[in-house]
Amino acid sequence: MAAPLQLQSLERLGDSFAGEHSVERKRMLVIVNPYATTVSDRLKNLVVYALQGRYDVQAVDTQRRDHATELCREAAQEGIDVVVAFGGDGTLNEAANGLAGSSVPLTTLPGGATNVYCKMLGIPGDIVDATEHLLRLADRWEPRRVDLAKANDRWFTFSSGVGLDASVVHRVDLHPRMKTRLGAYYFTYAGITTFLKDYVLGPPRLEAVLADGTTFPGVTSIVQNGDPFTYFKNHPIKLVEGQTLDSGSLSGIVLQRSTPTVMPGVMFRLFSERARITGHRAVSGFEEVPTVTIRSADERPLPLQVDGDYIGHVDEVAYSLAPGGLTVVA
The missing domain is CATH 3.40.50.10330 (Probable inorganic polyphosphate/atp-NAD kinase; domain 1)
Incomplete structure (x- = not known):
């Protein structure tokens, strides 16, 4: 308040x-x-x-x-x-x-x-x-025009996630009072507990397929229409480089696996001022693509979030972009 x-x-x-x-x-x-x-x-x-x-x-x-x-x-x-x-x-x-x-x-x-x-x-x-x-x-x-991205039939302004990220958002949304009281710290707690419960052993598998057919297997994918991905308090969490609200394309990453040996290095890069997350051996990146499709690779529905809101589990997410699709004034 x-x-x-x-x-x-x-x-x-x-x-x-x-x-x-x-x-x-x-x-x-x-x-x-x-x-x-x-x-x-x-x-x-x-x-x-x-x-x-x-x-x-x-x-x-x-x-x-x-x-x-x-x-x-x-x-x-x-x-x-x-x-x-x-x-x-x-x-x-x-x-x-x-x-x-x-x-x-x-x-x-x-x-x-x-x-x-x-x-x-x-x-x-x-x-x-x-x-x-x-x-x-x-x-x-x-007023100016900026891009709008789309996940299936839902528009989003800056970011969407499938997998661990969306599972964390879902858990946080189930406890709005804790979210209000603890803010970023509750997101951290939810991230750790969700990872330990659902993503250490046998996490849902997915594939990210680009327009040219390039495929990245993994357990989590983030698709961005802007940069940064989010903030921890006022610290920007960056995943991609050069993505802007009027770039006319999408960028993102795929986390290939979420084992206990991988995640400490990934988390370090998330908060590092210099090290980029795409430099990690378990992270693939894609830049300036017009579309990307994320689909289940093991027949398990995947959790989906857009702009920090959980919107359900899906078998497949088709991402696209509407250049100049939204008018803003700031």
Whole structure:
């Protein structure tokens, strides 16, 4: 939850912008996930109050899974000028699925545990600074197009995982209170326990097949539309090199095996400033591909996550890309 000092700063920020008017007051829809890690009713009200200094603001709480997608589709039809996803990466993912292919720009405020896409767009991770950032945008309105990736029929903004990564996300999603209380440390705990339980002996096997037929066998694959893969607190976790939100291609890795002798070296490279994970003998990498298909190699369904949200088990995932498929403003 927001600290008292942050709440006071937001209130002062709202007062400072209350009498100001931009040339054109854009209609803004703020989609709020009331269950996100740092979101509260008071915080939401203060954020909306501050944003009203420059925008015609309407705020709506999400009520169920995929509700943000429905709200964004309606917003696109009604010609809303900008949509703000106020929550975590899951809320933003749902919003992106509703705005895919439209000209209505999407932006975000940090309300989750990690807020990866928020940071990728260059929006501050502190809610006060991020709110002020959006207020300043009214005077330098420059929407741009970025790529959207797709996993089967689900759009994602920056990353998707099949295997161990998705299993960890699934475990974390089952304990939202622990996720809120412990944040990155609970992800670490979930990663260790999931690895020991499901991936030391007989983990599900998969194959990653590129468009040219190149095949990488393994137990986990990550496909990225941006960089970094995620953050541990404010430390970026990098898996691929040179991947940007408008590169027009996908990149990723395949972890070939997850034995106890392999994983310490992999984890070291994840957090290293210099050593790249693709330099590990048990990791294969692929860059600048238009498509990739991940399929089960042993007839066991594979866990799938997109933008940090578990969405189910599948036999196969077909990844593709829509260059310029999403309009953003940041």
